[in-house]
Amino acid sequence: MGNMKMKNNKNFDAIVIGSGISGGFAAMELCNKGYKTLVLERGRMVQHGQYPTAHMDTWDLPNLNKVSLEEKQQHYQKQDRLNWWVNEDNKHWINKDDENPYNEDQRFDWIRGYHVGGRSIMWGRQCYRWSDIDFSANLNDGVAVDWPIRYADIAPWYDYVETFVGVAGQAEGLKQIPDGVFLKPFQLNCVEQKMREAVAKRYPDRVVTPGRVAHLTEYNPEVHKGPRGQCQSRNRCWRGCPFGGYFSSLSSTLPVAAETGNLTVRANSIVMEVVYDAKTKKASGVKVKDAESGEVIVFNARVIFCNASTVATTAILLNSRSETFPNGLGNSSGELGHNLMDHHYGMGASGILPGHEDDYYQGRKPTGFYIPRFTNIDEQSKQKEYIRGFGYQGGAMRVQNNPHGLVGEELKAEVFKPGPYRIGMTCFGEMLPYHENRMYLNFNQRDKHGLPMVTFDARLRDNEMKLREHGVKCAIEMLEAAGCVDITSYNSLTAPGACIHEMGTARMGRDPKTSVLNKWNQMHDVSNVFVTDGACMTSSGTQNPSITYMALTARAVDYAHKQIQQNKL
Template sequence: MGYMSLKIENTYDAIVIGSGISGGYAAMELCTKGYKTLVLERGRMVKHGEYPTAHKEMWELPTQNKLSQEELKDYPKQNRLNWWVNQDNKHWINKDTEYNYDDSANRFDWIRGHHVGGRSIMWGRHCYRWSDLDFEANKKEGIAIDWPIRYKDIEPWYDRVETFVGVSGQAEGLAQVPDGKFLKPVPLNCAEQYFREEVAKVYPERVITPGRTANLTEYNPEVHKGLRGKCQNRNRCWRGCPYGAYFSSQAATLPVAEDTGNLTIRPHSVVSEIVYDENTGKASGVKIIDAETGEKLEINARIIFCNASTVGTTAILLNSRSKRFPNGLGNDSGELGHNIMDHHYGMGVYGTLNKFEDTYYQGRKPQSFYVPRCTNLGDKMTERNEYKRGFGFQGTIRRRTDDSTNLLGKDLKDVIFKPGPYKLSMTCFGEMLPYHENKMSLDFERKDKNGIPTIVFDAKLRENEMKLREDGVKVGMEMLEAAGFEDIGYYNSATAPGACIHEMGTARMGRDPKTSVLNKWNQMHTVPNVFVTDGACMTSSGTQNPSITYMALTARAVDYADKQIKAGKL
């Protein structure tokens, strides 16, 4: 599959900056509507199937899958989490030595990959709808600004996107995470089902359900278009799936876009700024730097979709300065770069279940169970006065062997071939409030090799998050105790923003141009042919994994732009 025309024209109907989850979706929607679309990717080309470690066993990877001390020197920030960069995925992770940032004020773990497909290759694939509990929270609590949309505005777009993406899951009838267009769920194993039933007896509001993930448990060629097949339960998703069994730009959106004949992808294209035309009051195009040759180009388009990720998009907008917008494109409100959010974790519980010793399970399912938000749901039973919002859990229960450390030969074999007891591990993901003080900016005095200013972060968890974390651990412990687990323990080590890889905010949606960057259609208030549909657009963070919402907002925004163009308004 080619994905790229070698001839790069000067003018396109649409430019999409970024080729990850939202960028790939924008490209597909634009191309299928007939627009000649250029996708700009700052990293290298990766075609479907070009996944170097997809078929390797753990014993085929160097140094037991860990980076060598020499390799670690390239990832001083991205490897602060100690688990993220490994031999099986290092080719997807940007080297800090090649593209660094400043987080000296407050630590920020910016996890990123520069290549076609972006983080759609190694995302966690959990897909949960937002509800009006999320869209109305800011207004009800007097936090930040109100969302300009509600669930009814995005519900049909969730339907559309979930159908194409292929989300496995189980309907539960929960208002806080509305049911969607699900494929059959990956079933809970016997221990997880037991956990679900026992917790429900004591805490009916705490529901253990199969994770809703973008893995095809069923394959329908009429619906799941692209280069996709059924999930093989290999659980090697972050390496890249040669079967196309999980949703990625490579396997799903870009092939569909290419089949229209309207797609051009230009890799190694570092977007430095969006060009504003003072005469028309619109953006005329973008300036790029070829990362291989250093050549500088300007490419024009009728509309521009910004999908370079929350941080990448906002860095481009802040660097797009003109007489009309001296502080960044569309930044009349002064909110561009502010209100950065992420989910926070590093808190959770664990325990042992001494039951079901005569059972086992088949395969390595590529997802975990999920516990949707169960506090501050708008009723007295779940109300918490000590903090706002809530949290969810993702966890697994697996049979794990006893500790084999320092064992060799027969002793080692005896341990690793004997299944141990069922052990639970459950991680809590908490909501982070949108604080104006949490921000990213540019240092125009310090520039990289391409002449792009250095990104500077200054964001941290605050009092509400810390109080929420305490209750998250407490709720988790209560659930394990209710289900009769033994050897129960917990951890609560606050992570820095960015570590959850769900960064959001910085170019938020809103009703008032004085307090927001985008309107309800993800369109810039003051530059109408520029749309932002990646995480930068978010007005609050919710507790749910956000990618399915980005895709729904993207499809909705492209539909709106198309109608505006056909009506002669854009």
């Protein structure tokens, strides 16, 4: 994966901070355009295929894949929220909070992965385009600042990215999630299809569609480059896929970048700050601490892409203080660290759908259904109680029969008997970009590397609470329409961060006085620094954001390249 060992080279054309979804894409695009590119990753080196649990069955794992409560309490600040997330098969990808602590004025569940590939190894892989409903939302609602782009600006880059990534999905002609460049979808199973038809009949504005996911249901080596292959429908994705069946930077962008001969990946490299040159009014490089040796090194480059993830990128920029920028690099607006967002969930419903006891399905497809937002998208769907909206992710599967009290042949027969189908659906709600929701650095408290402690001060507010109530109500309505019985619902408030869709903190905008980045993801104040991870987002939408990060990244690299060709950077 490129040059792992550097001799004395400290000078590059470009530096990319972070090796995950957006960082890998930035590296590939820069390398393909001929730039000698250094990728800095604060965590350990991982090569594609080095996925220790990828081929293990549940019974091969300790405690049937469950991590003990004692282990969670020892290592994780938020063990009560991580019951579903940290398991034996993926715990080696997830940071231990006792080794990587952070502070909270208000609760924030910061789930991280420090290793080459970042969270692209264990992401949810759901890919939905944003539309002008999202890009114009702040302007229309009088909230925060207006996005400096619209759908037309990014649509060609969605096409470009989806073609390379490989997104399985079904065209629906919906304005709130525009159709894209799709491979064949993972079809709904019989119960999901029944729900689609029943919901459409009762609620024509609510569409149950196969989840759009970054999986190669059709593999074309001329398009899907790198060590990739067709998805095997094993549904062990967050362990790492040795087949390259889903998109990750380890199996896709970084190997393609390495093939150019222009890539250098440096793991165990903790970025301390971006170095600013007051004479040129540009960044000159990046200061790094080697996590193994403790050596502090400065690497120089003409252009710098910040892709360490929303919080980590902003922490680096806030720590990049100089006489020109005493409050953080490019922070003349004072907005750096503010407008922190996430999606919020912990709400939804489930129910038993009788009548399909003789039907079954083959394989373990890695997605279920998606129900796009259907509120506040036009005058007919406008709500009085709240603005913005929510979407659902869910699926239908067999429920295991309860063999309690049985032994011998009766137990064996009961275990092998398929139970009834249960439909479950989780609601994902939009969070508004409140200026008061923020992260900041505590310079009076340092971590083991000497860096100031990241501190969170963000919460859900009244709009989110009202949205949640309606989201649960609509979930129950749709399960009832499908014919479900024994319906149960839940509305367990989650803290920001729990959905792992952190956004904001270095937002795009039209006015340098109220935003950090321009329409090209370029810093208003420092022209050779670009931010294309989740920190750049101006609002949060309801859709999973990663495909948008990648599209913005490819677009920004293209712009930077043209600026360099014109000798403007």
